[in-house]
Amino acid sequence: MGKKYILIILIVFLCIFMASCQSYDIILEDSNNYPPINPISENSLEVILYYPNKEMEHLVPEIRVVSLSNEKTEEIAVNELLKGTEEKGLKSIIPKDTEILSLDIVEDIAYISFSSELLDKDYEEEEEAFIIYSIVNTLTNIPTINKVQILIDGKAVDRLSKHYSIREPLGFSDAIVDRDYISPVSVLNEYYNALLEKSYSRSIDMLDLDDLGNLKTNTLMAYLRNEFKGITQFDIKNYTIYEYGDKTKIDVEILFTYEKNNKKLSSKKVELISNKDKFLIKGLLY
Numbered sequence: 001m002g003k004k005y006i007l008i009i010l011i012v013f014l015c016i017f018m019a020s021c022q023s024y025d026i027i028l029e030d031s032n033n034y035p036p037i038n039p040i041s042e043n044s045l046e047v048i049l050y051y052p053n054k055e056m057e058h059l060v061p062e063i064r065v066v067s068l069s070n071e072k073t074e075e076i077a078v079n080e081l082l083k084g085t086e087e088k089g090l091k092s093i094i095p096k097d098t099e100i101l102s103l104d105i106v107e108d109i110a111y112i113s114f115s116s117e118l119l120d121k122d123y124e125e126e127e128e129a130f131i132i133y134s135i136v137n138t139l140t141n142i143p144t145i146n147k148v149q150i151l152i153d154g155k156a157v158d159r160l161s162k163h164y165s166i167r168e169p170l171g172f173s174d175a176i177v178d179r180d181y182i183s184p185v186s187v188l189n190e191y192y193n194a195l196l197e198k199s200y201s202r203s204i205d206m207l208d209l210d211d212l213g214n215l216k217t218n219t220l221m222a223y224l225r226n227e228f229k230g231i232t233q234f235d236i237k238n239y240t241i242y243e244y245g246d247k248t249k250i251d252v253e254i255l256f257t258y259e260k261n262n263k264k265l266s267s268k269k270v271e272l273i274s275n276k277d278k279f280l281i282k283g284l285l286y
Helices: 001-019 072-084 125-140 184-196 200-205 217-227
Strands: 042-053 060-068 101-106 109-113 145-150 231-244 248-258 263-275 279-281
Touching: 042 072, 042 125, 060 072, 060 125, 072 101, 072 125, 072 231, 101 217, 109 125, 125 145, 184 200, 184 231, 184 279, 200 231
Parallel strands: 109 145
Antiparallel strands: 042 060, 101 109, 231 248, 248 263, 263 279
């Protein structure tokens, strides 16, 4: 009687186990039966906005799903950008009272006019960069837009504040997203400080000399030593950055002080080449 009882229990258990087991088919991702992941409603739109991180080191993309309206995609994107971010770790950068006056796309360039409130603040250099490229990168993420021309009250202006030119259309900047912001003028300061300290090998390491062929280090050192002879001090007076990216262009005015306190103001056009996590100065600079 005991054995029959045990056998019945085993049969019942086996039946329950077999009933609970189901066979599953493998569905490939390209199959019509593949389930959608986080589908976006037909009445919604996904936009990518760019804000600096809290430490103001680089721009970070924020993906935001918004309701469709009668506005064009580019208008929706910039209006969302102006609302600011509530994401932890990100920072709103554009002044809250800034308004969009117009936004038109001609061929692949977006011409966007902002109210003068965008200019009302005395920005630091990195703030200028983050404001400009939060706008530019947000708009150039839209497939029909390749560059962005920022206007103020419908007119082109030379600079956003003191250092960044917005006179010409600008394209997407990977450099300000992929890695921390490097002040272009800090590269020039480091270079000239090395020359003042007669650390010619360090100054040469900061140069991109691909266009000059295989010049020997000793030849380069002798050239820089001769060109920088007698200079006791330098002071970067003014500078304008025309774009920030893998190739960064900057116009700079430097006041050189020589022995016996003679002074000379020199204007230079400099191009910086991105090299991993730093900039190199293209060509010889003295």
